[in-house]
Amino acid sequence: MIVQTDKEYSSTKMILQGKASIGEDFKSLADWINDTYQIRPINIEYDMFVDPEGNRRPRLNVIFKFWDEQNEFSSNESYFDSVKQAAIKQQFEQYLRTKREKIGLFRKISNWLFNSDYHTKDMFVIFISFEMAAKADVNNMITSDKLEILKSEIDNSDIWKIERLFDGACFIFYNTEQANANSQNSYADILAERYYDLLKSFDEFDFFKRSELSIILDSKENLDKNYHGNLKMYLRRVITDKIN
Incomplete structure:
Protein backbone atom coordinates (compact mmCIF):
# COMPACT_ATOMS: atom_id res chain seq x y z
CA MET A 1 0.00 0.00 0.00
CA ALA A 136 -7.70 8.87 1.18
CA ASP A 137 -6.05 11.85 -0.52
CA VAL A 138 -9.42 13.17 -1.70
CA ASN A 139 -10.94 12.70 1.76
CA ASN A 140 -8.03 14.57 3.34
CA MET A 141 -8.86 17.58 1.16
CA ILE A 142 -12.05 17.99 3.16
CA THR A 143 -10.92 20.33 5.91
CA SER A 144 -12.45 20.77 9.36
CA ASP A 145 -13.98 24.03 8.15
CA LYS A 146 -15.71 22.23 5.27
CA LEU A 147 -17.04 19.61 7.68
CA GLU A 148 -18.44 22.35 9.89
CA ILE A 149 -20.11 23.95 6.88
CA LEU A 150 -21.62 20.60 5.91
CA LYS A 151 -22.87 20.07 9.46
CA SER A 152 -24.44 23.52 9.40
CA GLU A 153 -26.11 22.84 6.05
CA ILE A 154 -27.52 19.51 7.26
CA ASP A 155 -28.91 21.45 10.23
CA ASN A 156 -29.62 18.55 12.56
CA SER A 157 -29.17 19.42 16.23
CA ASP A 158 -28.78 15.72 17.09
CA ILE A 159 -25.43 15.54 15.25
CA TRP A 160 -22.49 16.42 17.46
CA LYS A 161 -19.65 16.11 14.95
CA ILE A 162 -18.66 14.83 11.48
CA GLU A 163 -15.25 13.17 11.11
CA ARG A 164 -13.38 11.84 8.08
CA LEU A 165 -12.66 8.10 8.00
CA PHE A 166 -10.02 7.04 5.47
CA ASP A 167 -12.29 6.97 2.39
CA GLY A 168 -15.57 7.77 4.13
CA ALA A 169 -17.01 9.59 7.13
CA CYS A 170 -18.43 9.12 10.60
CA PHE A 171 -21.48 11.09 11.70
CA ILE A 172 -21.40 11.26 15.48
CA PHE A 173 -24.71 11.88 17.22
CA TYR A 174 -25.00 12.94 20.84
CA ASN A 175 -26.44 9.67 22.14
CA THR A 176 -26.70 6.05 21.07
CA GLU A 177 -30.47 6.14 20.72
CA GLN A 178 -30.20 8.89 18.10
CA ALA A 179 -27.46 7.04 16.20
CA ASN A 180 -29.38 3.74 16.17
CA ALA A 181 -32.66 5.36 15.14
CA ASN A 182 -31.06 7.13 12.16
CA SER A 183 -29.12 4.02 11.14
CA GLN A 184 -32.40 2.17 10.63
CA ASN A 185 -34.11 4.66 8.33
CA SER A 186 -33.42 6.45 5.07
CA TYR A 187 -31.71 9.34 6.85
CA ALA A 188 -28.39 7.50 6.74
CA ASP A 189 -28.66 7.47 2.92
CA ILE A 190 -29.34 11.21 2.93
CA LEU A 191 -26.19 11.81 5.01
CA ALA A 192 -24.15 9.56 2.70
CA GLU A 193 -25.46 11.49 -0.33
CA ARG A 194 -24.45 14.82 1.19
CA TYR A 195 -20.96 13.58 2.02
CA TYR A 196 -20.61 11.99 -1.43
CA ASP A 197 -21.42 15.32 -3.10
CA LEU A 198 -18.66 16.94 -1.04
CA LEU A 199 -16.15 14.23 -1.95
CA LYS A 200 -16.90 14.44 -5.66
CA SER A 201 -15.91 18.09 -5.77
CA PHE A 202 -12.32 16.94 -5.10
CA ASP A 203 -12.39 13.56 -6.90
CA GLU A 204 -10.04 14.31 -9.78
CA PHE A 205 -9.86 10.74 -11.10
CA ASP A 206 -13.49 9.77 -10.46
CA PHE A 207 -12.72 6.97 -8.01
CA PHE A 208 -15.67 7.46 -5.68
CA LYS A 209 -18.94 5.74 -6.55
CA ARG A 210 -22.06 6.46 -4.55
CA SER A 211 -22.94 2.76 -4.29
CA GLU A 212 -19.54 2.03 -2.72
CA LEU A 213 -19.40 4.88 -0.22
CA SER A 214 -19.94 3.78 3.35
CA ILE A 215 -20.53 6.04 6.33
CA ILE A 216 -20.71 5.19 10.02
CA LEU A 217 -23.27 6.55 12.43
CA ASP A 218 -22.12 6.52 16.05
CA SER A 219 -22.54 8.54 19.22
CA LYS A 220 -20.65 10.78 21.60
CA GLU A 221 -22.14 8.59 24.32
CA ASN A 222 -20.19 5.60 22.96
CA LEU A 223 -17.06 7.74 22.58
CA ASP A 224 -17.22 8.93 26.18
CA LYS A 225 -18.14 5.52 27.63
CA ASN A 226 -15.69 3.27 25.77
CA TYR A 227 -12.88 5.61 24.67
CA HIS A 228 -12.77 8.06 27.60
CA GLY A 229 -13.82 10.82 25.20
CA ASN A 230 -10.59 10.38 23.20
CA LEU A 231 -11.63 11.05 19.60
CA LYS A 232 -8.24 10.13 18.11
CA MET A 233 -8.25 6.75 19.87
CA TYR A 234 -11.80 6.11 18.66
CA LEU A 235 -11.02 7.01 15.04
CA ARG A 236 -7.89 4.82 15.01
CA ARG A 237 -9.97 1.88 16.22
CA VAL A 238 -12.74 2.46 13.68
CA ILE A 239 -10.28 2.83 10.80
CA THR A 240 -8.46 -0.36 11.85
CA ASP A 241 -11.75 -2.29 12.00
CA LYS A 242 -12.79 -0.85 8.62
CA ILE A 243 -9.54 -1.91 6.91
CA ASN A 244 -9.54 -5.37 8.49
Missing part, protein backbone atom coordinates in the same frame (compact mmCIF):
# COMPACT_ATOMS: atom_id res chain seq x y z
CA ILE A 2 1.15 3.54 -0.73
CA VAL A 3 0.15 6.81 0.94
CA GLN A 4 -0.03 10.35 -0.36
CA THR A 5 3.45 11.23 0.93
CA ASP A 6 5.21 8.40 -0.96
CA LYS A 7 7.15 9.29 -4.11
CA GLU A 8 5.38 6.42 -5.90
CA TYR A 9 2.07 8.15 -5.25
CA SER A 10 3.28 11.48 -6.59
CA SER A 11 4.83 10.01 -9.74
CA THR A 12 1.77 7.87 -10.47
CA LYS A 13 -0.54 10.83 -9.97
CA MET A 14 1.50 12.83 -12.49
CA ILE A 15 1.19 9.97 -15.01
CA LEU A 16 -2.61 9.96 -14.64
CA GLN A 17 -2.63 13.74 -15.03
CA GLY A 18 -0.69 13.42 -18.29
CA LYS A 19 2.29 15.31 -16.87
CA ALA A 20 4.69 12.34 -16.90
CA SER A 21 5.03 8.84 -18.32
CA ILE A 22 6.17 5.47 -17.03
CA GLY A 23 9.96 5.10 -16.84
CA GLU A 24 11.64 3.99 -20.06
CA ASP A 25 13.08 0.86 -18.45
CA PHE A 26 9.61 -0.30 -17.41
CA LYS A 27 7.53 0.29 -20.55
CA SER A 28 8.17 -3.12 -22.07
CA LEU A 29 7.51 -4.82 -18.72
CA ALA A 30 4.17 -2.99 -18.44
CA ASP A 31 3.34 -4.18 -21.98
CA TRP A 32 4.27 -7.75 -21.05
CA ILE A 33 2.11 -7.68 -17.91
CA ASN A 34 -0.81 -6.38 -19.96
CA ASP A 35 -0.31 -9.02 -22.68
CA THR A 36 0.07 -11.82 -20.13
CA TYR A 37 -2.60 -10.93 -17.56
CA GLN A 38 -4.83 -8.49 -19.53
CA ILE A 39 -4.30 -5.82 -16.88
CA ARG A 40 -2.04 -2.85 -17.53
CA PRO A 41 -0.12 -1.23 -14.67
CA ILE A 42 -0.12 2.56 -14.82
CA ASN A 43 3.33 2.79 -13.24
CA ILE A 44 6.29 0.63 -12.21
CA GLU A 45 8.98 1.87 -9.85
CA TYR A 46 12.20 0.35 -8.53
CA ASP A 47 13.64 1.06 -5.09
CA MET A 48 15.51 -0.48 -2.19
CA PHE A 49 13.95 -1.39 1.16
CA VAL A 50 14.92 -3.04 4.45
CA ASP A 51 13.09 -6.32 5.07
CA PRO A 52 11.96 -7.54 8.53
CA GLU A 53 15.28 -9.38 8.96
CA GLY A 54 17.20 -6.14 8.45
CA ASN A 55 18.45 -6.99 4.96
CA ARG A 56 18.55 -4.29 2.30
CA ARG A 57 16.77 -5.66 -0.79
CA PRO A 58 15.65 -4.39 -4.20
CA ARG A 59 11.93 -3.99 -4.79
CA LEU A 60 9.79 -3.62 -7.89
CA ASN A 61 6.56 -1.70 -7.23
CA VAL A 62 3.90 -2.58 -9.81
CA ILE A 63 1.13 -0.01 -9.49
CA PHE A 64 -2.39 -0.51 -10.85
CA LYS A 65 -5.13 2.09 -11.01
CA PHE A 66 -7.87 0.10 -9.29
CA TRP A 67 -8.04 -2.13 -6.22
CA ASP A 68 -9.77 -4.88 -8.22
CA GLU A 69 -6.78 -4.96 -10.59
CA GLN A 70 -4.30 -5.31 -7.75
CA ASN A 71 -6.45 -8.05 -6.27
CA GLU A 72 -5.92 -10.15 -9.40
CA PHE A 73 -2.30 -10.52 -8.28
CA SER A 74 -3.10 -11.96 -4.86
CA SER A 75 -3.67 -15.58 -3.96
CA ASN A 76 -5.42 -17.61 -1.28
CA GLU A 77 -2.14 -18.73 0.28
CA SER A 78 -0.45 -15.35 0.66
CA TYR A 79 -1.06 -11.68 0.08
CA PHE A 80 0.78 -11.68 -3.27
CA ASP A 81 0.68 -14.39 -5.90
CA SER A 82 4.20 -15.87 -5.76
CA VAL A 83 3.93 -17.35 -9.27
CA LYS A 84 3.15 -13.95 -10.79
CA GLN A 85 5.85 -12.32 -8.66
CA ALA A 86 8.44 -14.76 -9.99
CA ALA A 87 7.27 -14.38 -13.60
CA ILE A 88 7.47 -10.58 -13.48
CA LYS A 89 10.90 -10.67 -11.82
CA GLN A 90 12.12 -13.08 -14.51
CA GLN A 91 10.75 -10.87 -17.28
CA PHE A 92 12.47 -7.79 -15.87
CA GLU A 93 15.77 -9.68 -15.62
CA GLN A 94 15.36 -10.76 -19.26
CA TYR A 95 14.80 -7.15 -20.28
CA LEU A 96 18.03 -6.10 -18.53
CA ARG A 97 20.00 -8.90 -20.22
CA THR A 98 18.64 -7.98 -23.64
CA LYS A 99 19.46 -4.33 -23.16
CA ARG A 100 23.02 -5.16 -22.15
CA GLU A 101 23.48 -7.30 -25.24
CA LYS A 102 22.23 -4.53 -27.53
CA ILE A 103 24.87 -2.17 -26.21
CA GLY A 104 27.50 -4.53 -27.63
CA LEU A 105 30.96 -2.95 -27.65
CA PHE A 106 30.27 -0.98 -24.47
CA ARG A 107 29.22 -4.06 -22.52
CA LYS A 108 31.72 -3.66 -19.69
CA ILE A 109 30.71 -0.08 -19.10
CA SER A 110 27.03 -0.86 -19.44
CA ASN A 111 27.27 -3.79 -17.00
CA TRP A 112 28.67 -1.48 -14.38
CA LEU A 113 25.92 1.04 -15.03
CA PHE A 114 23.16 -1.54 -14.90
CA ASN A 115 24.50 -3.13 -11.73
CA SER A 116 24.57 0.26 -10.04
CA ASP A 117 21.03 1.09 -11.18
CA TYR A 118 19.20 -2.21 -10.81
CA HIS A 119 19.90 -5.16 -8.52
CA THR A 120 17.66 -8.17 -9.04
CA LYS A 121 19.09 -10.69 -6.57
CA ASP A 122 16.44 -11.33 -3.89
CA MET A 123 14.24 -8.71 -5.53
CA PHE A 124 10.76 -8.42 -4.03
CA VAL A 125 7.88 -7.70 -6.43
CA ILE A 126 4.84 -6.03 -4.88
CA PHE A 127 1.47 -5.01 -6.32
CA ILE A 128 -0.14 -1.71 -5.34
CA SER A 129 -3.49 -0.04 -5.90
CA PHE A 130 -3.39 3.70 -6.57
CA GLU A 131 -7.14 3.89 -5.93
CA MET A 132 -6.96 3.41 -2.16
CA ALA A 133 -4.35 6.11 -1.62
CA ALA A 134 -6.15 8.47 -4.01
CA LYS A 135 -9.43 8.08 -2.12
Whole structure:
Protein backbone atom coordinates (compact mmCIF):
# COMPACT_ATOMS: atom_id res chain seq x y z
CA MET A 1 0.00 0.00 0.00
CA ILE A 2 1.15 3.54 -0.73
CA VAL A 3 0.15 6.81 0.94
CA GLN A 4 -0.03 10.35 -0.36
CA THR A 5 3.45 11.23 0.93
CA ASP A 6 5.21 8.40 -0.96
CA LYS A 7 7.15 9.29 -4.11
CA GLU A 8 5.38 6.42 -5.90
CA TYR A 9 2.07 8.15 -5.25
CA SER A 10 3.28 11.48 -6.59
CA SER A 11 4.83 10.01 -9.74
CA THR A 12 1.77 7.87 -10.47
CA LYS A 13 -0.54 10.83 -9.97
CA MET A 14 1.50 12.83 -12.49
CA ILE A 15 1.19 9.97 -15.01
CA LEU A 16 -2.61 9.96 -14.64
CA GLN A 17 -2.63 13.74 -15.03
CA GLY A 18 -0.69 13.42 -18.29
CA LYS A 19 2.29 15.31 -16.87
CA ALA A 20 4.69 12.34 -16.90
CA SER A 21 5.03 8.84 -18.32
CA ILE A 22 6.17 5.47 -17.03
CA GLY A 23 9.96 5.10 -16.84
CA GLU A 24 11.64 3.99 -20.06
CA ASP A 25 13.08 0.86 -18.45
CA PHE A 26 9.61 -0.30 -17.41
CA LYS A 27 7.53 0.29 -20.55
CA SER A 28 8.17 -3.12 -22.07
CA LEU A 29 7.51 -4.82 -18.72
CA ALA A 30 4.17 -2.99 -18.44
CA ASP A 31 3.34 -4.18 -21.98
CA TRP A 32 4.27 -7.75 -21.05
CA ILE A 33 2.11 -7.68 -17.91
CA ASN A 34 -0.81 -6.38 -19.96
CA ASP A 35 -0.31 -9.02 -22.68
CA THR A 36 0.07 -11.82 -20.13
CA TYR A 37 -2.60 -10.93 -17.56
CA GLN A 38 -4.83 -8.49 -19.53
CA ILE A 39 -4.30 -5.82 -16.88
CA ARG A 40 -2.04 -2.85 -17.53
CA PRO A 41 -0.12 -1.23 -14.67
CA ILE A 42 -0.12 2.56 -14.82
CA ASN A 43 3.33 2.79 -13.24
CA ILE A 44 6.29 0.63 -12.21
CA GLU A 45 8.98 1.87 -9.85
CA TYR A 46 12.20 0.35 -8.53
CA ASP A 47 13.64 1.06 -5.09
CA MET A 48 15.51 -0.48 -2.19
CA PHE A 49 13.95 -1.39 1.16
CA VAL A 50 14.92 -3.04 4.45
CA ASP A 51 13.09 -6.32 5.07
CA PRO A 52 11.96 -7.54 8.53
CA GLU A 53 15.28 -9.38 8.96
CA GLY A 54 17.20 -6.14 8.45
CA ASN A 55 18.45 -6.99 4.96
CA ARG A 56 18.55 -4.29 2.30
CA ARG A 57 16.77 -5.66 -0.79
CA PRO A 58 15.65 -4.39 -4.20
CA ARG A 59 11.93 -3.99 -4.79
CA LEU A 60 9.79 -3.62 -7.89
CA ASN A 61 6.56 -1.70 -7.23
CA VAL A 62 3.90 -2.58 -9.81
CA ILE A 63 1.13 -0.01 -9.49
CA PHE A 64 -2.39 -0.51 -10.85
CA LYS A 65 -5.13 2.09 -11.01
CA PHE A 66 -7.87 0.10 -9.29
CA TRP A 67 -8.04 -2.13 -6.22
CA ASP A 68 -9.77 -4.88 -8.22
CA GLU A 69 -6.78 -4.96 -10.59
CA GLN A 70 -4.30 -5.31 -7.75
CA ASN A 71 -6.45 -8.05 -6.27
CA GLU A 72 -5.92 -10.15 -9.40
CA PHE A 73 -2.30 -10.52 -8.28
CA SER A 74 -3.10 -11.96 -4.86
CA SER A 75 -3.67 -15.58 -3.96
CA ASN A 76 -5.42 -17.61 -1.28
CA GLU A 77 -2.14 -18.73 0.28
CA SER A 78 -0.45 -15.35 0.66
CA TYR A 79 -1.06 -11.68 0.08
CA PHE A 80 0.78 -11.68 -3.27
CA ASP A 81 0.68 -14.39 -5.90
CA SER A 82 4.20 -15.87 -5.76
CA VAL A 83 3.93 -17.35 -9.27
CA LYS A 84 3.15 -13.95 -10.79
CA GLN A 85 5.85 -12.32 -8.66
CA ALA A 86 8.44 -14.76 -9.99
CA ALA A 87 7.27 -14.38 -13.60
CA ILE A 88 7.47 -10.58 -13.48
CA LYS A 89 10.90 -10.67 -11.82
CA GLN A 90 12.12 -13.08 -14.51
CA GLN A 91 10.75 -10.87 -17.28
CA PHE A 92 12.47 -7.79 -15.87
CA GLU A 93 15.77 -9.68 -15.62
CA GLN A 94 15.36 -10.76 -19.26
CA TYR A 95 14.80 -7.15 -20.28
CA LEU A 96 18.03 -6.10 -18.53
CA ARG A 97 20.00 -8.90 -20.22
CA THR A 98 18.64 -7.98 -23.64
CA LYS A 99 19.46 -4.33 -23.16
CA ARG A 100 23.02 -5.16 -22.15
CA GLU A 101 23.48 -7.30 -25.24
CA LYS A 102 22.23 -4.53 -27.53
CA ILE A 103 24.87 -2.17 -26.21
CA GLY A 104 27.50 -4.53 -27.63
CA LEU A 105 30.96 -2.95 -27.65
CA PHE A 106 30.27 -0.98 -24.47
CA ARG A 107 29.22 -4.06 -22.52
CA LYS A 108 31.72 -3.66 -19.69
CA ILE A 109 30.71 -0.08 -19.10
CA SER A 110 27.03 -0.86 -19.44
CA ASN A 111 27.27 -3.79 -17.00
CA TRP A 112 28.67 -1.48 -14.38
CA LEU A 113 25.92 1.04 -15.03
CA PHE A 114 23.16 -1.54 -14.90
CA ASN A 115 24.50 -3.13 -11.73
CA SER A 116 24.57 0.26 -10.04
CA ASP A 117 21.03 1.09 -11.18
CA TYR A 118 19.20 -2.21 -10.81
CA HIS A 119 19.90 -5.16 -8.52
CA THR A 120 17.66 -8.17 -9.04
CA LYS A 121 19.09 -10.69 -6.57
CA ASP A 122 16.44 -11.33 -3.89
CA MET A 123 14.24 -8.71 -5.53
CA PHE A 124 10.76 -8.42 -4.03
CA VAL A 125 7.88 -7.70 -6.43
CA ILE A 126 4.84 -6.03 -4.88
CA PHE A 127 1.47 -5.01 -6.32
CA ILE A 128 -0.14 -1.71 -5.34
CA SER A 129 -3.49 -0.04 -5.90
CA PHE A 130 -3.39 3.70 -6.57
CA GLU A 131 -7.14 3.89 -5.93
CA MET A 132 -6.96 3.41 -2.16
CA ALA A 133 -4.35 6.11 -1.62
CA ALA A 134 -6.15 8.47 -4.01
CA LYS A 135 -9.43 8.08 -2.12
CA ALA A 136 -7.70 8.87 1.18
CA ASP A 137 -6.05 11.85 -0.52
CA VAL A 138 -9.42 13.17 -1.70
CA ASN A 139 -10.94 12.70 1.76
CA ASN A 140 -8.03 14.57 3.34
CA MET A 141 -8.86 17.58 1.16
CA ILE A 142 -12.05 17.99 3.16
CA THR A 143 -10.92 20.33 5.91
CA SER A 144 -12.45 20.77 9.36
CA ASP A 145 -13.98 24.03 8.15
CA LYS A 146 -15.71 22.23 5.27
CA LEU A 147 -17.04 19.61 7.68
CA GLU A 148 -18.44 22.35 9.89
CA ILE A 149 -20.11 23.95 6.88
CA LEU A 150 -21.62 20.60 5.91
CA LYS A 151 -22.87 20.07 9.46
CA SER A 152 -24.44 23.52 9.40
CA GLU A 153 -26.11 22.84 6.05
CA ILE A 154 -27.52 19.51 7.26
CA ASP A 155 -28.91 21.45 10.23
CA ASN A 156 -29.62 18.55 12.56
CA SER A 157 -29.17 19.42 16.23
CA ASP A 158 -28.78 15.72 17.09
CA ILE A 159 -25.43 15.54 15.25
CA TRP A 160 -22.49 16.42 17.46
CA LYS A 161 -19.65 16.11 14.95
CA ILE A 162 -18.66 14.83 11.48
CA GLU A 163 -15.25 13.17 11.11
CA ARG A 164 -13.38 11.84 8.08
CA LEU A 165 -12.66 8.10 8.00
CA PHE A 166 -10.02 7.04 5.47
CA ASP A 167 -12.29 6.97 2.39
CA GLY A 168 -15.57 7.77 4.13
CA ALA A 169 -17.01 9.59 7.13
CA CYS A 170 -18.43 9.12 10.60
CA PHE A 171 -21.48 11.09 11.70
CA ILE A 172 -21.40 11.26 15.48
CA PHE A 173 -24.71 11.88 17.22
CA TYR A 174 -25.00 12.94 20.84
CA ASN A 175 -26.44 9.67 22.14
CA THR A 176 -26.70 6.05 21.07
CA GLU A 177 -30.47 6.14 20.72
CA GLN A 178 -30.20 8.89 18.10
CA ALA A 179 -27.46 7.04 16.20
CA ASN A 180 -29.38 3.74 16.17
CA ALA A 181 -32.66 5.36 15.14
CA ASN A 182 -31.06 7.13 12.16
CA SER A 183 -29.12 4.02 11.14
CA GLN A 184 -32.40 2.17 10.63
CA ASN A 185 -34.11 4.66 8.33
CA SER A 186 -33.42 6.45 5.07
CA TYR A 187 -31.71 9.34 6.85
CA ALA A 188 -28.39 7.50 6.74
CA ASP A 189 -28.66 7.47 2.92
CA ILE A 190 -29.34 11.21 2.93
CA LEU A 191 -26.19 11.81 5.01
CA ALA A 192 -24.15 9.56 2.70
CA GLU A 193 -25.46 11.49 -0.33
CA ARG A 194 -24.45 14.82 1.19
CA TYR A 195 -20.96 13.58 2.02
CA TYR A 196 -20.61 11.99 -1.43
CA ASP A 197 -21.42 15.32 -3.10
CA LEU A 198 -18.66 16.94 -1.04
CA LEU A 199 -16.15 14.23 -1.95
CA LYS A 200 -16.90 14.44 -5.66
CA SER A 201 -15.91 18.09 -5.77
CA PHE A 202 -12.32 16.94 -5.10
CA ASP A 203 -12.39 13.56 -6.90
CA GLU A 204 -10.04 14.31 -9.78
CA PHE A 205 -9.86 10.74 -11.10
CA ASP A 206 -13.49 9.77 -10.46
CA PHE A 207 -12.72 6.97 -8.01
CA PHE A 208 -15.67 7.46 -5.68
CA LYS A 209 -18.94 5.74 -6.55
CA ARG A 210 -22.06 6.46 -4.55
CA SER A 211 -22.94 2.76 -4.29
CA GLU A 212 -19.54 2.03 -2.72
CA LEU A 213 -19.40 4.88 -0.22
CA SER A 214 -19.94 3.78 3.35
CA ILE A 215 -20.53 6.04 6.33
CA ILE A 216 -20.71 5.19 10.02
CA LEU A 217 -23.27 6.55 12.43
CA ASP A 218 -22.12 6.52 16.05
CA SER A 219 -22.54 8.54 19.22
CA LYS A 220 -20.65 10.78 21.60
CA GLU A 221 -22.14 8.59 24.32
CA ASN A 222 -20.19 5.60 22.96
CA LEU A 223 -17.06 7.74 22.58
CA ASP A 224 -17.22 8.93 26.18
CA LYS A 225 -18.14 5.52 27.63
CA ASN A 226 -15.69 3.27 25.77
CA TYR A 227 -12.88 5.61 24.67
CA HIS A 228 -12.77 8.06 27.60
CA GLY A 229 -13.82 10.82 25.20
CA ASN A 230 -10.59 10.38 23.20
CA LEU A 231 -11.63 11.05 19.60
CA LYS A 232 -8.24 10.13 18.11
CA MET A 233 -8.25 6.75 19.87
CA TYR A 234 -11.80 6.11 18.66
CA LEU A 235 -11.02 7.01 15.04
CA ARG A 236 -7.89 4.82 15.01
CA ARG A 237 -9.97 1.88 16.22
CA VAL A 238 -12.74 2.46 13.68
CA ILE A 239 -10.28 2.83 10.80
CA THR A 240 -8.46 -0.36 11.85
CA ASP A 241 -11.75 -2.29 12.00
CA LYS A 242 -12.79 -0.85 8.62
CA ILE A 243 -9.54 -1.91 6.91
CA ASN A 244 -9.54 -5.37 8.49
